[in-house]
Amino acid sequence: xxxxxxxxxxxxxxxxxxxxxxxxxxxxxxxLAALLEIxxxxxxxxxxxxxxxxxLFVSAVGATIACICGYLLSLGGGYDIELLDxxxxxxxxxAVFAWIAWLIKSERLGAKIPFxxxxxxxxxxxxxxxxxxxxxxxxxxxxxxxxxxxxxxxPFRGLAGMPPIQxxxxxxxxxxxxxxxxxxxxxxxxxxxxxxxxxxxANKQKGDLRVDQLALLLKGGEGGxxxxxxKGSESDLIKRCLLxxxxxxxxxxKGKPQLTPDQITLLSWWIDQGAPADKKVSxxxxxxxxxxxxxSLSKGAAPGxxxxxxxxxxxxxxEPASEQAIASLRKAGLIVNTLSQDQNLIEVSAVNAPNFxxxxxxxxxxxxxxxxxLKLGDTKITDAALxxxxxxxxxxxxxxxxxxxxxxxxxxxKGVKLLxxxxxxxTKVGDEGLRGIAGIKGLRSVYVWQSAVTDSxxxxxxxxxxxxxxxxxxxxxxxxxxxxxGDTTAIKPETKKL
Amino acid sequence: MEKLLKExxxxxxxxxxxxxxxxxxxxxxxxxxxxxxxxxCSSSSAxxxxxxxxxxxxxxxxxPKAKRVIYIHMAGAPSQLELFDYKxxxxxxxxxxxxxxxxxxxxxxxxxxxxxxxxxQSKFAQYxxxxxxxxxxxxxxxxxxxxxxxxxxxxxxQFNHAPAQLLMHTGSARLGRPSLGAxxxxxxxxxxxxxPGFIVLASGGQQPDAGKSVYGSGFLPSVYQGVQCRxxxxxxxxxxxxxxxxxxxxxxxxxAINEINRQTYEEVQDPEILTRISQYEMAFRMxxxxxxxxxxxxxxxxxxxxxxxxxxxxxxxxxxxxxxxLVENDVRFVQLFDWGWDGHGTSKDHNVEGGLRKKCRESDxxxxxxxxxxxxxxxLEETLIIWGAEFGRTPMQENRNGLVMPFxxxxxxxxxxxxxxxxxxVKQGYSHGExxxxxxxxxxxxxxxHDLQATILHLMGFNHEKFTYPFQGRNFRLTDTEGKVVKxxxx
Numbered sequence: 001x002x003x004x005x006x007x008x009x010x011x012x013x014x015x016x017x018x019x020x021x022x023x024x025x026x027x028x029x030x031x032l033a034a035l036l037e038i039x040x041x042x043x044x045x046x047x048x049x050x051x052x053x054x055x056l057f058v059s060a061v062g063a064t065i066a067c068i069c070g071y072l073l074s075l076g077g078g079y080d081i082e083l084l085d086x087x088x089x090x091x092x093x094x095a096v097f098a099w100i101a102w103l104i105k106s107e108r109l110g111a112k113i114p115f116x117x118x119x120x121x122x123x124x125x126x127x128x129x130x131x132x133x134x135x136x137x138x139x140x141x142x143x144x145x146x147x148x149x150x151x152x153x154x155p156f157r158g159l160a161g162m163p164p165i166q167x168x169x170x171x172x173x174x175x176x177x178x179x180x181x182x183x184x185x186x187x188x189x190x191x192x193x194x195x196x197x198x199x200x201x202a203n204k205q206k207g208d209l210r211v212d213q214l215a216l217l218l219k220g221g222e223g224g225x226x227x228x229x230x231k232g233s234e235s236d237l238i239k240r241c242l243l244x245x246x247x248x249x250x251x252x253x254k255g256k257p258q259l260t261p262d263q264i265t266l267l268s269w270w271i272d273q274g275a276p277a278d279k280k281v282s283x284x285x286x287x288x289x290x291x292x293x294x295x296s297l298s299k300g301a302a303p304g305x306x307x308x309x310x311x312x313x314x315x316x317x318x319e320p321a322s323e324q325a326i327a328s329l330r331k332a333g334l335i336v337n338t339l340s341q342d343q344n345l346i347e348v349s350a351v352n353a354p355n356f357x358x359x360x361x362x363x364x365x366x367x368x369x370x371x372x373x374l375k376l377g378d379t380k381i382t383d384a385a386l387x388x389x390x391x392x393x394x395x396x397x398x399x400x401x402x403x404x405x406x407x408x409x410x411x412x413x414k415g416v417k418l419l420x421x422x423x424x425x426x427t428k429v430g431d432e433g434l435r436g437i438a439g440i441k442g443l444r445s446v447y448v449w450q451s452a453v454t455d456s457x458x459x460x461x462x463x464x465x466x467x468x469x470x471x472x473x474x475x476x477x478x479x480x481x482x483x484x485x486g487d488t489t490a491i492k493p494e495t496k497k498l
Numbered sequence: 499m500e501k502l503l504k505e506x507x508x509x510x511x512x513x514x515x516x517x518x519x520x521x522x523x524x525x526x527x528x529x530x531x532x533x534x535x536x537x538x539c540s541s542s543s544a545x546x547x548x549x550x551x552x553x554x555x556x557x558x559x560x561x562p563k564a565k566r567v568i569y570i571h572m573a574g575a576p577s578q579l580e581l582f583d584y585k586x587x588x589x590x591x592x593x594x595x596x597x598x599x600x601x602x603x604x605x606x607x608x609x610x611x612x613x614x615x616x617x618x619q620s621k622f623a624q625y626x627x628x629x630x631x632x633x634x635x636x637x638x639x640x641x642x643x644x645x646x647x648x649x650x651x652x653x654x655x656q657f658n659h660a661p662a663q664l665l666m667h668t669g670s671a672r673l674g675r676p677s678l679g680a681x682x683x684x685x686x687x688x689x690x691x692x693x694p695g696f697i698v699l700a701s702g703g704q705q706p707d708a709g710k711s712v713y714g715s716g717f718l719p720s721v722y723q724g725v726q727c728r729x730x731x732x733x734x735x736x737x738x739x740x741x742x743x744x745x746x747x748x749x750x751x752x753x754a755i756n757e758i759n760r761q762t763y764e765e766v767q768d769p770e771i772l773t774r775i776s777q778y779e780m781a782f783r784m785x786x787x788x789x790x791x792x793x794x795x796x797x798x799x800x801x802x803x804x805x806x807x808x809x810x811x812x813x814x815x816x817x818x819x820x821x822x823x824l825v826e827n828d829v830r831f832v833q834l835f836d837w838g839w840d841g842h843g844t845s846k847d848h849n850v851e852g853g854l855r856k857k858c859r860e861s862d863x864x865x866x867x868x869x870x871x872x873x874x875x876x877x878l879e880e881t882l883i884i885w886g887a888e889f890g891r892t893p894m895q896e897n898r899n900g901l902v903m904p905f906x907x908x909x910x911x912x913x914x915x916x917x918x919x920x921x922x923x924v925k926q927g928y929s930h931g932e933x934x935x936x937x938x939x940x941x942x943x944x945x946x947x948h949d950l951q952a953t954i955l956h957l958m959g960f961n962h963e964k965f966t967y968p969f970q971g972r973n974f975r976l977t978d979t980e981g982k983v984v985k986x987x988x989x
Contacts, residue, residue, distance in 0.1 A: 245982060311561055335689055338557045340959060345561075351828045352691045401876065423876040447876030473874030479800040482870070486638030486863055 016073030019066060020142060023091075026062035027131050029055050030098065034128045049105065056102040059127075063095035070138075079141050080203060087141060090134035097127035144203050175297045179282045184214065187281075187297065188270050191263050195252055214277050229275040232268035241267075262293035269293075312418045312442045313345060313396045318369050320344045325366035332356070332363055345372035345394060350379045358384045368392045375399040377423065383409030394418055401425040401447070407433035419443055425473070426450040431457035438465050449473025555687030558959025563923025563988070564882035567682060567954070568821045568832045570865065571666070573706040574659065574840030575887035576857065577850045577908050578916035579937050583650055584622040584631040587935040588893055592617030596894045600938055607657050607910040608842065608898045615936070616895035619851050619906055628927030635858040638866035642920070644927035645869055645878070647987045649917045651931030651940025654889050654947045657910045659707035659840070662888035665947055667712040669976045676716035676967070678951065679831035681976050683722050684967070685960055689828035692787035694725040694780060697829055699821065701729065701814040702837030713833055717969040721773040724833055729812035729820065733792040734784060745785070752778050791823050804867040818864035822871050825881050836861060839887060842896050843907015850891070851906045869920055882922025882957055890915020893936045914940050917950065923957045925989045945984055952981035957988065 033055040039045025040052065070091055074084055100123040103109050104116045113119070139148060152162060173190070175181045192211040199206040200221075209221030220226045220236070227235040240251040241264050252258060259267075269290040270276075276284070281294060321344065326336050333353035339345045348364065348371055350356040356379040364371065371392050376385070377399040386409035389395065395416050401423045410433035413419065419440050424433075430452035437443065438461045448458065449472055458470045474482075579585060596613050620633035626643030639646075656662035661671035668675035676684070679696040688695025698713045706712055713724030727733040739748055756775045763771040794802065795809045797819070802808070807815045814836045821832045839857055841850045865885065872878040891908035914933045920926075931943035945953075952962040955976060962981050966973035 246980065314561060335687075337555045337687060340558050340561045343561070349689060349828070351689050399876075421876075421879070425874075425876055445876070445879060447874070449874045449876075471874060471876065474800065474804065474870065476800045479804045482638075482641060482804060482867075483863075485641050486866065 012072040012075050016069055016071075016076065019069035019073045020138070022062065022069055023066045023135070023138060026059045026066055026094065026098070027135055029059040029062060030094070030128055030131050033059060034124065037124065053102065053105040056098060056105060060095060060098035060102050063091070063098050067091050067095050078205060078208070080145075083137055083141055083145070087134055087137040090130045090137065093130040094127050094134055097123045097130065101127060178294050178297050179280070181281050181297075183270050183273075183279055183281055183284060184275075184277050187266055191259065191267060195257060195259050195263070198256075214275070218275075227271050227275055229271060230273075232271035235268075235271050238264065238268045238271065262296055265289055265293045266297075311396065312420055313343075313372050313394055316343060316345060316372070316394050316418070318344050318394065321346060321367040321370040325363075329363055329367070332360060334363075336367075339372055344370060346370045347373040347375075349373075349375040350377075351375065354378055355380060358382055361385050361388045364388065364392075369394060371395060372418075373397040376403065377401040379403060381405065383412075386410065386412045389413070390415055392416065397421040399423045400427060403427055405429065407436070411436045413437055414439060416440065417442065421445055423447045424451050428452055430454075434458070434461055434470065438468060438470075443468055445469045445471065447471050556685050556965075558685065559961040559964055560959050562686070562957070562959030564921070564954075564957040565686070565880045566825050566828070566830055566832075566877075567679070567882045567884065567922070567958070568825060568834065568868070569678065570818075570834045570883065570885045571663070571706065571712075571836070572839045572857075572861075572885070572887045573663065573702070573704075573835050573837045574848075575889050575891060575910065575915070576839040577841055577854060577891040578650075578914070579616075579618050579891060579893060579908070580620045580850050580854055581633055581635055581858070582631060582648060582916040582918070583914070583933055583937050584633075585618060585893070585933075585935065585937040588615060588937060589617035591615040591936065600894070605657070606892065608896055609892065609894060609909045610897060610900050613892075613894040613897045613909075615893060616850075616906060616908060619854075626927055628929070630927065630929060635855055636862045638863045642866050642869045645873070645920045646918050646927065647920065647924040648929040649886075649919070649931055649945050649950065649984070649987070650929055651933055651942065651944040652886070652890070652915045652917050652947070652950065653940055653944055654912045654915075657889060657912045659888060659910075661708070662910075662912070663706050663708040663712050666886075666888050667708075668714075668716060669948065669951055669978055673711050674716055675974070676718040676722065676976070677711075677713050677724065677833075678954065678976065679713055679724050679833050680715040680718050680722040681955070681965070682831045682958060684718050685955075685965060686830055686958060688830055690787075692783040693791065693824070693827060693829050694784075695830040696722065696724040696833070697824055697831075698724040698726040698833045698835070699729055699817040700726065700835040700837070701812065701817050702835070704837040706835050706837065712835075717974065718967060719769055719773050721776055724831075727788065727792065727820075729816050733788050734781075738785065738789070748785075749782060752782050787827075791827055792820060794819055794823070801871070804871065805864045806867070807864070814861050815864035818868045822868055822875075822877075825872070825877060826875065841891065841907050842898065842909065843903035843905040844898070846905065849903075849905035849907045853905065872921065878921040880922060882924070882954065883920045884917065884954065885919070886917030887915070893938050911938075914938060919987070923989055924987050928987060930984065930987050943984075943986070946980065948977045948981035949984055952977050953984045953987065956983045 033052055036045060036047050036052050036055070040047045040049075067088075070088065074088070101120060104113055104120045104123070110116055136148070140146075149160075149162070152160065175186060181187060189212075196211045200209045200211045202210065202212060205221070207221040207223065209226060210216040211226070217226045217237070218229075223236055225235075226237045232238050240249055241259050243250040245254055245258070269287070270284075273279070273284045286294065321336075326346075329336050329348065333350070334356070335347075335349040335352065337347045337349075339347055346367060348367070356376065358381055361381070361384075364374075365388070368391060372394050373396060374389065374392070375397075378401070380403075381400075382404045383406055386400075386405060389398065390412040393416075396418050398413070398416075398419060398421065402425070404427070405424065406428040407430050410424065410429050413422070414436060417440070420442055421444065422437060423446075425447050426449070428451070429448065431454055434446065434448060434453050434457055437446065443465075444467065446468065448470060453470075453472065455472060458472050462468065462470050579588065592615055594615050596615055598612075601612065618633070620635050622631050622633050624630065625632050625640040628644050630643040630646065630648065632640050632643065654662055654665060656665050656671050664673065664675075665671045667677045667679075669678075679698075683695035696713070700706070710726075713726070715721070715723035725734075728735065732738060739745060756778055759771050759775050759778075763775070794807065794816070801819075805815050805819045807813065807819055814834070817834050817836075821834060824832050836857075838847065839854075841848050841854050843849045845853070847853045847856070869878065869883065872881055872883075890911045890913075892911040894909065896903055896907045896909045914937060931945060932941055933939060934941050955962040955965060962975060962977045962983070966975045968974075
């Protein structure tokens with residue numbers, strides 16, 4: 001009844017939104033009055049009664065205004081009713097008891113109130129305590145429950161009996177036996193929890209929607225039911241996921257993690273089957289579209305998440321290289337670029353330093369952990385430089401083309417665990433060297449054109465290392481074959497009669 | 499020469515006159531006041547850009563997969579229906595009236611009334627382990643089918659050449675935005691200090707319809723714009739020393755001019771002056787480096803044969819070979835334009851039968867050779883090759899002015915066309931997207947121009963939504979407010 005006194009309008013909301021700003025005045029004033037009262041009574045602070053009276057008056061007026069604004073704000077809706085109720089009555093309590101305390105203190109009216117000296121302290125105390133509890137509940141309403149203590153560190157966390165900080169449950173765990181899985185509990189809810197529940201839960205209901213219970217999904221939100229059992233493609237839940245990501249009605253909102261096509265297929269299929277609450281996968285009809293999506297649930301990855309061949313250094317993070325070291329590299333004519341944000345790995349290229357030689361390798365020492373891509377092609381380095389390079393733990397790509405290196409130097413690279421790319425085009429590296437480096441586990445490509453590596457070694461190493469691509473180049477004969485393959489001058493362009 | 503030195507002396511003297519002193523004093527005081535005013539407004543503005551130094555790189559958001567780009571633009575737009583998008587159904591409807599639903603609410607550049615459907619004019623087969631569909635127009639490309647990722651359901655917003663080319667290269671159909679190449683050099687920096695980071699080579703007898711803006715720097719400092727090199731003769735006009743001028747004297751002249759420019763910069767603080775200074779210095783270095791890198795006479799004969807070029811020619815094939823040489827010398831972005839693909843059916847050269855076949859014969863072999871050549875040098879996996887045009891061509895035969903064209907031709911089509919990419923972090927032997935049975939609309943995995951641009955930036959390590967440049971009060975990006983990375987094609 002109380003909530004419908006006024007209708008929400010732009011005016012009520014405008015005034016209402018001042019509530020979070022205004023509430024801080026009565027909170028501050030009341031606490032100040034309480035401190036002064038303590039100071040006065042203990043005799044530590046020489047303060048006049050009239051001062052405290054004035055502060056109490058301001059607190060009472062402020063609390064009253066805050067109550068009115070708060071009520072107007074609550075008309076906008078979207079808050080947890082129980083918490084809101086508590087907050088409101090506590091707030092009103094603050095105002096009432098502040099007024100009582102002031103009345104007792106007042107010169108004209110104080111004397112007329114019976115038992116005034118007995119009531120004063122409890123009223124003041126109540127007003128102060130209620131300020132704190134109302135303030136806390138107000139914070140919970142605005143930021144969500146548990147906001148204040150969410151990041152309590154250990155050991156206080158353990159002492160307070162709080163569970164350890166949980167990583168967000170965004171990734172979906174694989175299901176061991178998909179056929180026996182409950183469709184709603186084991187497939188649908190985990191998807192909704194991972195992608196939708198952040199904004200549609202018990203404490204926060206954007207658009208008045210909650211996804212944590214089936215009944216609430218059926219009830220829906222502002223736009224009507226979230227799903228129509230039996231009609232997946234007509235359900236709001238599915239339609240919004242399928243809308244273009246830039247569309248205002250698209251869900252999840254742009255920038256948030258999106259559902260994969262497989263996840264949408266699964267939700268749509270479940271709704272098509274009548275959105276049952278307690279059926280197993282084996283009890284429902286499957287179709288061509290949903291079978292692969294269901295199958296993907298058993299693999300470790302989230303449904304539809306493709307397995308990517310990531311670079312070996314994708315997750316490597318190192319300390320940033322010292323500015324001084326980088327400056328000295330640049331002074332020597334080397335290009336130094338940071339490869340990506342947060343990782344601090346660098347790329348060093350000697351494209352502008354053709355005279356770079358073994359002696360200058362010393363310059364690279366201070367950045368040995370940061371170097372991931374190194375381009376020393378067309379320089380004067382020899383095998384001696386490779387002994388140094390072998391000590392770069394995060395080396396991932398190495399260009400040595402058109403240099404004087406040979407098998408001896410390349411052998412030193414065997415211990416570079418993250419090496420994926422090696423270019424020894426136009427060098428003295430031979431079969432022996434190729435066989436040696438083929439042992440590097442993660443190595444993906446080696447380029448050996450115009451080196452001393454023979455074709456038979458290339459095919460042998462390729463056969464023995466399926467993950468490694470050894471690329472040799474063209475000879476005159478291969479070019480002739482290529483030219484022949486594409487030669488269509490013998491074939492006359494046909495004129496089709498149509 | 500004497501004249502130049504005199505001019506120099508004159509300019510120097512001019513700087514010292516009393517009037518100049520007063521002028522700069524007045525300017526200086528005014529600027530001081532203005533500067534403090536502006537400074538207080540712009541203290542929170544984004545990065546300031548060192549225009550003088552294109553070598554400065556910004557840090558990518560994630561690990562780049564492509565370090566360099568060769569963008570091959572077939573200006574005029576070849577027909578996807580004769581090259582890659584195999585539509586046997588279309589053959590069945592050949593010569594029949596176009597269904598009304600294809601025409602309702604649609605506008606075409608030239609088609610009027612009810613056109614007839616036009617079946618594919620080429621023969622298709624599947625090639626490579628990946629079974630890529632290609633036609634007999636591109637016999638050489640068939641040999642590298644397993645290196646390529648096709649985007650079969652591309653679509654755009656523009657059906658005229660110039661705006662469509664602008665949209666493709668700058669993200670906007672209107673003038674004024676930086677091109678993809680300019681963004682790339684702005685982002686990753688220029689590596690070889692003796693060569694521009696962004697080089698443009700054109701063939702086919704004409705420049706693209708949208709002009710130089712398709713490789714311009716827009717609102718980025720002009721140091722990032724594409725530098726066009728000529729393929730035949732002097733690669734850059736007037737880059738060689740005139741008679742009687744030696745390199746030392748040239749150096750002194752440039753140093754003197756730059757000194758004056760530097761003083762002017764200190765006076766007026768226009769970043770374009772810094773660009774000018776660095777371009778003078780670059781031009782001086784290019785005198786040595788450009789003739790060397792553009793000279794193919796030292797290439798072995800079998801490499802020339804592979805591309806099908808003879809030294810001295812200014813052909814598309816030559817440009818492909820030069821592109822490899824430039825990329826080998828760490829040029830960040832090489833843009834090739836080839837004109838003459840606009841197959842309306844209006845003449846012997848512009849149609850989808852003999853005319854298109856002829857253009858393919860000139861370009862198919864060098865493009866395939868480029869892929870093979872980069873691969874054996876270990877450059878393909880770091881270099882992204884993009885092939886495509888500004889739009890596609892209609893499944894209907896063009897009927898300009900309601901007439902029957904003298905040759906088989908197709909009109910501009912924005913709802914479906916094919917592009918392909920190879921190397922630099924894209925899948926090998928993959929096809930993304932499908933069109934309907936007649937090749938009119940994309941029905942699966944459509945990719946808009948902005949999505950393509952977002953994907954290219956992604957491959958270079960940049961989040962297209964965060965890679966911005968502040969201009970006129972807001973942060974601009976290549977994809978403006980659109981674009982979604984096509985993750986499926988990323989290897």
